[in-house]
Amino acid sequence: MRRGLKLISIGLADEYDLSLRAVEEARSCDRLYVELYTTKLSTSKERLEAILGRSLREAYRRDLEGERPRILEEASQSLIGLLIGGDCLTATTHISLLLEARRRGLPTWVIHGSSILTAIAETGLSLYKFGKVVTLPLPERGPPDTVLEALEGNLSLGLHTLILLDLDAERGRWLSIGEGIRLLLNADRPDIFNDETPLIGVARLGWRNPLIRGGRASELLNIDFGEPPQALIVPGRLHFVEEEGLRLLANLPGEALKGWRPRSETELLVERYMKSCRRVIEKLESSPLREEAQRILDYASRYLSDAEYYANEGRWPTALAAVSYCEGLLDALRLLGLAEFEW
Amino acid sequence: MRRGLKLISIGLADEYDLSLRAVEEARSCDRLYVELYTTKLSTSKERLEAILGRSLREAYRRDLEGERPRILEEASQSLIGLLIGGDCLTATTHISLLLEARRRGLPTWVIHGSSILTAIAETGLSLYKFGKVVTLPLPERGPPDTVLEALEGNLSLGLHTLILLDLDAERGRWLSIGEGIRLLLNADRPDIFNDETPLIGVARLGWRNPLIRGGRASELLNIDFGEPPQALIVPGRLHFVEEEGLRLLANLPGEALKGWRPRSETELLVERYMKSCRRVIEKLESSPLREEAQRILDYASRYLSDAEYYANEGRWPTALAAVSYCEGLLDALRLLGLAEFEW
Structure with a gap:
């Protein structure tokens, strides 16, 4: 049978x-x-x-x-x-x-x-550098939390994120690129997504009348991409061939990428802590300290150098451990009254 | 014209x-x-x-x-x-x-x-949970460093990794799944890839005679997958539907996933440091300390609790910063001769 x-x-x-x-x-x-x-x-x-x-x-x-x-x-x-x-x-x-x-x-x-999952190569972005794919739900189906989470994770690795826009074909409801951007802006997580975020909007890829357009979030917000299906891409770290691809294929003005450098939460913490530790150590180096306090200061200073070294190598977790340890050493001096400073 | x-x-x-x-x-x-x-x-x-x-x-x-x-x-x-x-x-x-x-x-x-990039859904894995795609080069074309780097990044986010196996069609040379596994094992990064790593081998997807087979690296090593093209997949965190998919579609024995829990470098550091800080704090709590040292100890203990809280929430960078700071406080006590312990 x-x-x-x-x-x-x-x-x-x-x-x-x-x-x-x-x-x-x-x-x-x-x-x-x-x-x-x-x-x-x-x-x-x-x-x-x-x-x-x-x-x-x-x-x-x-x-x-x-x-x-x-x-x-x-x-x-x-x-x-x-x-x-x-x-x-x-x-x-x-x-x-x-x-x-x-x-x-x-x-x-x-x-x-x-499939849309490979047709997005028409934007000029390399398919090998996309991270997790995610769907932005219609507002009645839930908040955009999973999108922000996926975006944060992908950006921390420098990967591109394809955001599919939800549709309810039975009811003829679908999210447009403009609505999608608004939902993401309203989520109020400017550390992950804001007016300045560069984006590529794609509509009807593989159809007779596709449209691919790049720009800052605030710029794409008001472009009418026409009929669905539509999707959004947030680029990660870009190879120069990808940058040129976006310019030629997605009309993305080079200006829209200025200052765009996806960084992980760990990287941001390391930079912030290194800055404050460096400031404190420089201050203490010019003040008179008791011998045992001086020894701790030298030790802290060596750990700051380690953190700087690991940060240069891109080994962010190790850098974070080193600089946070340095902070603990310095703070112990302050709490014991062996040194005076403010963070 | x-x-x-x-x-x-x-x-x-x-x-x-x-x-x-x-x-x-x-x-x-x-x-x-x-x-x-x-x-x-x-x-x-x-x-x-x-x-x-x-x-x-x-x-x-x-x-x-x-x-x-x-x-x-x-x-x-x-x-x-x-x-x-x-x-x-x-x-x-x-x-x-x-x-x-x-x-x-x-x-x-x-x-x-x-495309192979979407045909891999035949393994039962969700296309939405793949991270960066990478090609394992023929040994004469370079070391497998980029594969290990991509794998480490994807696993840290719990994402699946598709590893394409290089081929030199002009010379009729191609990597088999077994050769690929051997190259990755020889790279000697057991923290990222070892004998126990669960894998899915796929050969000739979309052809008349495809083969999909899952197992630990050591098990797939000796399976003959036949003609190219072949590829390898390292699964990330699995949804239970994906686990069942792998069992039904890739013959992956449930046993091969035992103990498999992709974790990031940050997560591993946090767990190691929390363990040693907890041990030291417990020891010091039962020893007599001078008042100012006791104050630092209480402070360190609060930071350890913070680290545990953030770890539970999956906020690993923040947890790492807290536990490393705690370590610095404790070490300052030791270096100043205010407490005695070994890490």
Whole structure:
């Protein structure tokens, strides 16, 4: 008996993004479904039907999700194909469906297609330097906390962050780039995201009418990117080829990158502490101290030098440990009345 | 005059991964090239020609790279198509070519296709939780330093790492999963990669005969994954759905994940320092101390509590600063002869 589930990627935009393999595999199925609620495509059930020469049924959340997805009941009796926008295992929903099929011992096939996750290379940014990908939820679905957390982590490693903008295809609701930026600004974490943050907005990548535009957050805020799907990218540390790429491909003015140097929380702490320790040590070096206090001061000064050395090497955690230890030594002098200074 | 450059993705495996759009766009060009040296495909110039019904010329490094790529000279006179394996802007070479075309004011088009960078979702791992992607070079091309660095960074954020294995298509040389593991073990950084590290090996994803297998490094070392392309994945922190995915889709025994908890250097330092500070404070609390030393001890003890609090919250840099400061206070007591202990 022919049975099982074929997950078939449609690709980025429309029916012309189907691969020859996807067309062939779809035609070989007993019954075909198309899922149109997790992404926004530039096609329709009818246009896909015309290309495949086969009739399609639309699959809804209730057919694919939950403990006993209806589509798997059918797949245990016949060969079912499910067409999915983008590359088909990008959304958790479809991985879960694949796993449930495997649990039931059903044969499965995965046919890949083009995806926003690699199409973003059109911005000029290297795909090898992206960190965690994250979705900015519609405000009614929750706060932007996970975005800020992912952004902080990626920036601390100098990596780029792709921020997908949530959409509720069933209700025709979607976040625009401008709304997304506003939500992030309103989160009030200027240390991670503020008016000056350089961004690249991308709309309809792989479609007939894509738009890629870079600028500071405050500049992109008021640009109309048109129809969805849209997404935002926060660049991390940039190679000069990437900088030129952004200029040529995303119209990002070089000025928008001025002063942009993603740094980790550890790095910022190290710089702040090194500055205050250096100031205190310089002050104490010119004051008369008792012999045992002088010894501690010399010791503290050596640890500050170590911290500076490790900071130069980019070994931030070790630098932070050294400079904080130096601070403890100096503060002990102050608390014991062996030296006078203020932080 | 028709002129310009179309970058046309072939996709993951062979000519059937071409999208309908790729076929159409290729057929519309005046002349077609295919680049077969940056990736390994399961096809040939002849098979691509048969599907496209057009003759193809093979493009070599000298045609695409350098200051004046030959292909762009042609693209300024006619409409040139360049077929590229995978999704076409994954390699730096092709981004550079696109940029050089733009600098010359040539019209350009990008047609996307399937890619290893999203096909890895077949392992059951979420694409949203991958960090920086990195290529492990052939030994004659350099040491695995960049891989270890990327791995360390990704693990510190709990992210998965895709390690592509280098290949020299022109010489028919490629790294296997076993060789890759051996190179990483020989780098002698057991804190980042060792015999016990859980891994997922993937070979020929999207091909007719893919293989996905998980296990500890020592176990995968001797599995023959067959023909290239192959790649390695080091998982980061795993969601339980991902754990089940790895079990069902990658045959990863649950046992292989026992004790696996990616941690950052900062986290490890904090734990080590908290332990030694706690031991010293407990010892001093039971010994007689002069009043001013007792005051410093109480102060140090409060900072240790702070460090423990921040560690619980996952705020590792702040925890590190607090515990190192505590260490400095305590050490000052020792150096001044106000307390006796050993670290």
